[in-house]
Amino acid sequence: MELILASQSPRRKELLGLFRLPFVIRVADIDETMDASASAYEEVARISREKALAVARTEEDVVIAADTIVVCGGKILGKPKTPGEAIQMLTMLSGRDHQVMTGMTVLRGEKVSSITEVTDIHFRKLSQKEIADYVATGEPMDKAGAYGIQGGAALFAEKMNGDYYNVMGLPVCRLWQMLQELAPELF
Numbered sequence: 001m002e003l004i005l006a007s008q009s010p011r012r013k014e015l016l017g018l019f020r021l022p023f024v025i026r027v028a029d030i031d032e033t034m035d036a037s038a039s040a041y042e043e044v045a046r047i048s049r050e051k052a053l054a055v056a057r058t059e060e061d062v063v064i065a066a067d068t069i070v071v072c073g074g075k076i077l078g079k080p081k082t083p084g085e086a087i088q089m090l091t092m093l094s095g096r097d098h099q100v101m102t103g104m105t106v107l108r109g110e111k112v113s114s115i116t117e118v119t120d121i122h123f124r125k126l127s128q129k130e131i132a133d134y135v136a137t138g139e140p141m142d143k144a145g146a147y148g149i150q151g152g153a154a155l156f157a158e159k160m161n162g163d164y165y166n167v168m169g170l171p172v173c174r175l176w177q178m179l180q181e182l183a184p185e186l187f
Contacts, residue, residue, distance in 0.1 A: 006065035015170040028054035044103030052105040063107040068169045070145025072098035077145040086146035095125035106178040117171040119162030
């Protein structure tokens with residue numbers, strides 16, 4: 001039996017490492033386009049499920065997959081494609097509440113468990129200089145909503161309600177509970 005992380009995210013790799021369990025990484029190659037007519041809450045869970053199902057595995061293997069998005073004013077903010085898009089996203093988040101949603105799936109054999117974890121965040125009002133300086137670091141470019149709470153954007157988050165690790169891309173407490181149910185022999 002292998003524990004498989006279906007993600008190339010260095011943050012997810014680091015967070016799964018907190019469990020002190022051996023695991024391998026197998027990246028799922030799927031179309032991550034979300035259905036704009038469906039709810040973001042449901043879509044992020046669907047994408048995580050598709051990632052889990054797409055990786056090579058045996059019946060005994062345990063697969064963990066996740067997908068994280070930021071939702072502000074009903075608009076889904078994925079990873080910015082350009083620095084200009086990152087600036088637009090951070091400008092939208094400035095002085096506002098938003099939600100970070102991580103869809104997470106744990107799969108073993110025929111058992112598939114998918115959830116969506118939501119963390120509410122409020123950014124203080126940001127100056128255009130702060131936004132431009134942050135984008136110039138390059139940090140926002142591989143992150144949903146154009147920010148990493150564990151990096152420079154820690155200075156932006158005024159309030160948070162929910163799982164901090166969810167904002168990093170892997171709700172570890174919830175994952176621990178799911179693994180206890182589907183693969184208790186791991187522990």
